Amino acid sequence: MTDRQVSRSIDVDAPPATVFELLADPRRHPDLDGSGTVRSAISGPARLSLGSRFGVGMRLRLPYRITNTVVEFEEGRLIAWRHAARHRWRYELEPTATGGTRVTETFDWSTALMPALIDRSGFPTLNARGIEQTLPRLKALAEAS
Incomplete structure (x- = not known):
């Protein structure tokens, strides 16, 4: 992979503000995660x-703990965070003509400290599968709100 990103998208029948509130609340991340790796929110703002x-x-x-830092943020439109290894998880929200939201989730390791190691690790494929399981969970939670 030369661009060092994997992305998937889904259409959600809820406005961007509703979807963004779920993403901006770290306590909800275990509910959203389809990969099964995020177990709990242990610290940070509401x-x-x-x-x-x-x-x-x-x-x-x-089990392990990790600290993330929000590195991209545009209210109702974009949020991304990274941890010490510097790869990023990004969510981009675009309003649809029907009042819903097109959500694109991206695992971006182009900013990682050792991207070549991630290239060979199998994580891009695993993370793509995780994204494919996370987006339907996000959709269900947003549409139920």
Whole structure:
């Protein structure tokens, strides 16, 4: 992979503000995560903004904790965070003609400290599968709001 990004999109029958509120609340991230790796929100603000730091309990074979920093933020439109290895998770929201939202989730390792290692790790494929499971969960939660 040369662009070092994997993305998937879904249309949600809820306005961008509703979807964004779910993404901006780190306590909801375990509910949204389809990969099964995000287990709990352990620290941070109730609502994220640019520069916010939040801790998450994770499990990938073994349990661990990770601290993320919000590095991109545009209210109702864009939010992205990274952790110490510097790869990013990004959500872009576009309003649709029917009042809904087109959500694109991206795993971007072009900004990682060791992108070549991620290239060889299998994480891009695993994360693409995780995105494919996360987006329907986000859709269901937003549409139920």
